Amino acid sequence: MSVPMAHFERMYADSEDPWEYRRRWYERRKRALTLAMLPHARYARAFEPGxxxxxxxxxxxxxxxALLVGDGSEAAVRVARRRLAPWPHVRVEQRLLPDSWPEGTFELVVLGEFGYYLPGGASRSSPPHLLGGAEMAALSRLERRRHETS
Known part of the structure; x- marks a missing residue:
């Protein structure tokens, strides 16, 4: 991770929804477009890191x-677990990429706007078994960008 996790924990300490996913029209629209662009109505097994x-x-x-989702932030994981509790087929885990890729294969991998927080080259180093044949939805550039953390 190119940004210390303490930075994200501070953000979540200040607000349960620091990026305003629930309130901002842009975020609601981005979710709708993401879902609309997926080529299949159903997926047996999907992974959403970040x-x-x-x-x-x-x-x-x-x-x-079956849906596995994860985030590196303990605070975000707590909120996500509460949000996703109604769906027993969803598993929420604290995972810090690129060190903690899950085992198994997925039909769908959704890479949201977090690729630029990964160290240089890490976004292209996912295990081959993970992405073999998977649909990939990348919502941001996967190359590293500089982010200010102060």
Missing amino acids: CSIGELSAELAARCD
Whole structure:
């Protein structure tokens, strides 16, 4: 992670929804467009790393038989677990990429706006078994960008 996790924990300490996923029209529209661009109505197994508080995850849950979501922030994971509790087929885990890729394969991998927080080259170093044959929805550039943390 190119930005210390303490930075994100401070953000979540200040606000349960620091990026205003629930309130901002842009975020609601981005979720709707993301779901609309997926080529299949249903997926057997999907993975969404960097899920934050689980807003997109909640909408993906309706289209997946099994959904694994994760975030590196303990605070975000707590909120996401609460948000996703109604869906027993959704598992929320604290995962810090690129060190903690899950085992198994997925039909869908949704990479939200977190790729630029990964160290240089890490966004292209996912295990081959993870992405083999998967649909990929990348919502941001996967190359590293500089982010100020102060």
